[in-house]
Amino acid sequence: MARLLQIFGFLSVLFRGGTLSFESLTIGGIVFLNFVACSRNPQSEVINQACLRWIRRAALALAVTQLAYILASTLILMQSASMTLADVSGANFVLAGVLAIASALTIAALAGAGSSKGYPVMLVPALLILLSSVMTSHAMARLEYRFPLAVVTALHQGATATWLGGLFYLLIAIPRSPESRFTRQLIARFSKLALLSVAVLAAAGFTLGFAYVGSLDAIYGTSYGIMVATKTVLFGTLLLLGALNFQIARSPSGGAVIASLKRFGEAEIGIGITVILTAASLTSLPPAVDLRTDRVSTQEIVARLAPQPPRLASPSIQDLPEDIYAAEVIAFDAGTLSSASFVPGQAGTRPNTPAEKSWSEYNHHWAGLIVLSIGLLAFLAQTKHFPRARNWPLLFLGLSVFLFFRSDPETWPLGPNGFWVTLQDPEVLLHRIFALLVIALAVFEWRVQTGRVATERARLIFPALVAGASALLLAHSHSLGNIKEEVLAELSHAPLAVLGVLAGWSRWLELRLPAENKVRDSMAWLWPSCLLLIGLLLLNYREM
Amino acid sequence: MRPIHRVVLVVCLFAVVAMFLAHSAMAHAILLESSPSINSIVAGPNIPIRLRFNVRIDATRSRLTLVKPDASTQSLAITKDGPLDALASQAQGLPPGEYRIRWQVLASDGHITRGEIPFQVTQP
Numbered sequence: 323m324a325r326l327l328q329i330f331g332f333l334s335v336l337f338r339g340g341t342l343s344f345e346s347l348t349i350g351g352i353v354f355l356n357f358v359a360c361s362r363n364p365q366s367e368v369i370n371q372a373c374l375r376w377i378r379r380a381a382l383a384l385a386v387t388q389l390a391y392i393l394a395s396t397l398i399l400m401q402s403a404s405m406t407l408a409d410v411s412g413a414n415f416v417l418a419g420v421l422a423i424a425s426a427l428t429i430a431a432l433a434g435a436g437s438s439k440g441y442p443v444m445l446v447p448a449l450l451i452l453l454s455s456v457m458t459s460h461a462m463a464r465l466e467y468r469f470p471l472a473v474v475t476a477l478h479q480g481a482t483a484t485w486l487g488g489l490f491y492l493l494i495a496i497p498r499s500p501e502s503r504f505t506r507q508l509i510a511r512f513s514k515l516a517l518l519s520v521a522v523l524a525a526a527g528f529t530l531g532f533a534y535v536g537s538l539d540a541i542y543g544t545s546y547g548i549m550v551a552t553k554t555v556l557f558g559t560l561l562l563l564g565a566l567n568f569q570i571a572r573s574p575s576g577g578a579v580i581a582s583l584k585r586f587g588e589a590e591i592g593i594g595i596t597v598i599l600t601a602a603s604l605t606s607l608p609p610a611v612d613l614r615t616d617r618v619s620t621q622e623i624v625a626r627l628a629p630q631p632p633r634l635a636s637p638s639i640q641d642l643p644e645d646i647y648a649a650e651v652i653a654f655d656a657g658t659l660s661s662a663s664f665v666p667g668q669a670g671t672r673p674n675t676p677a678e679k680s681w682s683e684y685n686h687h688w689a690g691l692i693v694l695s696i697g698l699l700a701f702l703a704q705t706k707h708f709p710r711a712r713n714w715p716l717l718f719l720g721l722s723v724f725l726f727f728r729s730d731p732e733t734w735p736l737g738p739n740g741f742w743v744t745l746q747d748p749e750v751l752l753h754r755i756f757a758l759l760v761i762a763l764a765v766f767e768w769r770v771q772t773g774r775v776a777t778e779r780a781r782l783i784f785p786a787l788v789a790g791a792s793a794l795l796l797a798h799s800h801s802l803g804n805i806k807e808e809v810l811a812e813l814s815h816a817p818l819a820v821l822g823v824l825a826g827w828s829r830w831l832e833l834r835l836p837a838e839n840k841v842r843d844s845m846a847w848l849w850p851s852c853l854l855l856i857g858l859l860l861l862n863y864r865e866m
Numbered sequence: 867m868r869p870i871h872r873v874v875l876v877v878c879l880f881a882v883v884a885m886f887l888a889h890s891a892m893a894h895a896i897l898l899e900s901s902p903s904i905n906s907i908v909a910g911p912n913i914p915i916r917l918r919f920n921v922r923i924d925a926t927r928s929r930l931t932l933v934k935p936d937a938s939t940q941s942l943a944i945t946k947d948g949p950l951d952a953l954a955s956q957a958q959g960l961p962p963g964e965y966r967i968r969w970q971v972l973a974s975d976g977h978i979t980r981g982e983i984p985f986q987v988t989q990p
Contacts (some may be wrong), residue, residue, distance in 0.1 A: 399979060403929045403970055413927055416974025463895070463921035463974040465951055608896045612920035 337391035339602040342479075343595060344387060345451055346428060347380035349480065350417045350487015352448045355441050358488065358511045359495055365505070369495045371436065376494060377444075378433035384451070392419040417459035425450040452476055460534060471533055478526035485519040486594035488512060493857070496580060500588060505580060509571045520564065527557070540610035543617030545809050547610045552796060552816045553600045556593055556823065563590045566841065578838040585834040589827045592786075596793045596823055603796060618809045626810050632687035634860045639731055641677035653719075667699040674807070676823065679865040685728050686863035692721045694857025700850040712771040713852060715784075718764035722757045729753040761826075763787050778833065785849075786828040792822025807865070814863050818856055827853035895919050895973035902967075902985040910987040913964060915942065915955040917967075917983075922950045922974035929970045930955050933982075935963035942967075960987045 359366060396410045410416060425447035432440040432447075456462065456479070461471035494511050531550055541547035567586045570579055646841050674682070699714035727736060730750045734741040767784040769775040795815045828848040835842040837854040901916045902908045915930065930942040930953060942955040953969065967983040 395976065395978065399927060399972065402978075403927065403972075405927065409927065413924060413972060413976065414974055415972075417977065458976045460921075465922060608920055612896065612898070 324474045335388050337394070339599050339839060340387035341384060341455070342602050343476055344380050344384035345455055345479070346483040346487040346598060347490060348377060348384055348426065348487070349448045349451060349483035350485075350489075351377035351380060351491050352441075352444045353427070353484045353515070354488040354491035354495075354512070356445060357515055358492070358508060360441075361606075366500070368500070369498045369508075370438065372494050372498055373491050374436055376491065378430045381426040381429040381433065385423045385430070388419045388422045388426070392416055392423075409469070414462070415458055418454040422451050422454035425454065426544060441733040446577050450657055455479055467533065471530070474526045474529045474533075474853055477522050478530060481519040481523035481526065482594075482598065485516050485523065486598070488515065488519075488590060489587050490592070492592055493584055493591070496584060506571075509583065513568055513571050516564065517568070520561065524557075527554075531652075534609035539617060540613075541618075542623060543619065543809065544610040544613050545812050546604065546607045546613070548809065548812050548816050549600060549604050549607065549796070552820060553597055553604070555599065555820050556597045559824065560590055560597065563593070563814065576837040577599045582839045582841075585831060585836075586617075588834065589831055590832070592789060592827055596789070596796070599793060600796050616806060618806050618813070622810070623813060626813075626864055627862070629862055630864065632690065633683045636684045637677045637680040639736055642675070642681060674865065676866065681728075681731065682865055683863065685724075686860050687848050689721060690722060690857050690860025691719055691830070692724070692857075693853060693860055697850055697853030697855075697857050700853055701847075704846055706848055713768065714765050714846075715767035715771055718760050718767070722760035722764065725753065725760065726757040729757070757786070781833050782830060785826045785833065787826075788829070789823050789826025791818045792826060795822065797821035810849065813861070813866070821852045821856050821859070825849040827854070828852065883970040895921050895923065895977060895979045897969070897981055897983075898933065900967075902983065902984050904983050907986045907988055909966050909990045910960045911958070911990065913957045913960055913987065915957060915967060916952060917954075917969055918949075918952045919971060919973075920951070923953060924974055925953060927972040928953055931968040932957050933966040933968055935965065939968075962987050962989055 351373055355370065355377070357375060359369050376587040392415070395415060396407070399405050399410050400407065428447045429444055429451075453476070456472050456476045459472070459475045459479075461468060461475045465470055473669050489512075492508065495508055496505055499508060531554075535541055535544075535547050535550055541551050563586050567583055567590070570586070572583050573579060664732070696714050696717045699708075699711040699717070702708040702711035703714060730753055731737055733739040733750055763784060766775070766780065770781045770784065775781065796819045826849075832842055832845040832849065833843065867919070875903060880929055896919065897917060898920050913961075917930075925944055925946070925948065928944065930944055932940045934940065940957075941956060945954040945956075948954045953971065964984065964986055968980070969983070970973050970980045972978055972979065
């Protein structure tokens with residue numbers, strides 16, 4: 323139980339992210355089935371059956387993640403608040419979860435039956451899933467405007483599911499379409515639905531932003547505001563891709579047109595999942611309107627972001643606390659941070675010492691130099707005039723070694739904690755896995771760049787990992803209070819994350835778009851440019 | 867795609883997603899103000915307690931615990947029919963010393979948060 327308490331924060335977000343993603347896939351699939359693939363044409367039966375299979379899978383996955391979330395939260399409450407199962411069972415989150423599970427299982431059963439008469443019936447449990455999700459949203463806990471905010475939240479989530487979830491089913495339907503005329507009908511119907519969804523999504527998002535952020539200074543002055551701004555930028559990227567798709571859908575038919583549509587759709591789904599995960603992590607933050615004190619000012623931001631020479635000399639390891647994680651726990655137990663609100667299992671946040679800040683800046687600046695070099699070489703390689711520049715992925719090996727030595731100075735090989743002991747600390751273990759992943763990334767992409775791997779799927783590993791790892795940064799730090807240092811750190815990390823997502827998906831599109839599509843050429847230059855900018859931003863990263 | 871490549875891809879993506887989520891925590895009930903306030907000095911022996919949060923609280927599933935100077939703990943009964951965003955209680959007969967109120971709340975949206983309020987009790 324103590325172990326469960328320790329990882330509760332991690333589990334909660336894991337389940338929330340899963341729930342939102344599977345909810346979008348389930349609801350999006352049902353809407354697609356009813357309003358896009360609604361043809362009675364017997365040839366469309368193949369499409370319907372494929373959609374039903376995926377709706378069933380998504381609904382079952384939704385039921386499993388909801389059940390896991392209820393179980394984890396129930397166990398935590400029973401253990402930490404000495405409650406009985408009967409006490410917990412009446413809680414709002416349990417009722418919402420049971421509603422979602424029952425609805426998801428109903429959808430799975432209806433989808434399994436496969437009868438077309440069941441398609442409209444599935445809309446009812448889909449609406450109930452939406453209702454259950456709203457029951458555990460920010461809106462339900464607000465003191466004012468609770469009902470209107472709940473309605474707007476439902477519209478926001480429903481529109482997201484219709485657009486991004488539906489797009490997933492469009493990509494399933496296109497290759498199974500019996501003829502090109504039918505394909506174009508599908509695309510045209512989905513385009514109209516997507517346009518409507520985007521309009522509702524934007525209007526609802528603006529309303530929620532106004533209600534939860536409230537003012538301009540809260541956008542840059544609080545963690546919540548920064549995350550909302552990041553989500554808005556990613557939404558803008560999605561809109562751009564959607565506009566490209568819309569333009570293609572209206573152009574004369576052809577194989578390249580359909581191929582382009584599918585490739586843009588893949589990127590849209592990928593960025594869309596990033597936005598959904600960002601939304602999941604947003605629910606971990608108190609709305610900006612509730613944090614009125616200690617916001618970061620423009621003067622503080624300017625002072626922090628003003629360009630300065632990089633720190634290329636490291637502080638001595640003896641200047642660092644012996645065990646950073648133990649120091650955090652001691653600080654919390656001592657009560658120095660006892661005013662902070664925190665989630666069970668979350669360690670107390672301790673202000674870093676100047677030596678720790680210097681250590682971190684040194685790490686970021688050298689990593690920045692390596693990434694800047696990678697970007698420059700990748701740029702040169704794209705010109706085709708410098709064949710040796712294609713070896714740029716090998717520089718990731720240097721980054722891996724650097725991370726291995728520097729990320730956890732209190733552990734082996736630099737610190738006193740032995741190798742096996744380090745593997746018991748989840749955070750250190752994750753850093754070690756990350757270092758190994760970077761090695762895998764380097765080897766894979768080097769083989770791709772130098773022509774040693776020809777399969778297309780292997781070439782997609784690099785962009786997928788870059789986009790995924792960049793999404794990691796969006797949830798890197800979440801202070802429940804308004805801890806200025808954490809807000810400033812997020813202000814630095816958010817642009818890095820957005821650039822990383824852009825780099826990953828632009829490389830993906832370069833590889834996947836047909837040669838006839840001119841956007842492909844722009845994408846070929848966009849991702850090295852993003853890497854260059856990431857390197858420059860890392861070089862100016864500061865913690866003091 | 868060779869099976870080994872597929873395995874590597876799946877493992878890599880899973881690890882990235884896991885790391886993306888690892889640093890997050892899901893909750894947003896935060897303490898806005900309290901009586902006694904943090905690090906305050908109050909006159910004993912009877913102390914009225916009131917904690918106000920930024921959101922609606924499920925009071926029946928929330929807990930208040932008093933940590934005494936000798937580190938022993940005492941569960942505090944939460945007053946019923948209080949405001950939707952607050953927890954109220956009363957600590958009786960406290961001798962002078964350093965105390966802490968440990969709180970755990972379940973917000974209406976199903977998220978759990980905790981915290982502590984250190985304060986000092988003096989002679990009346």
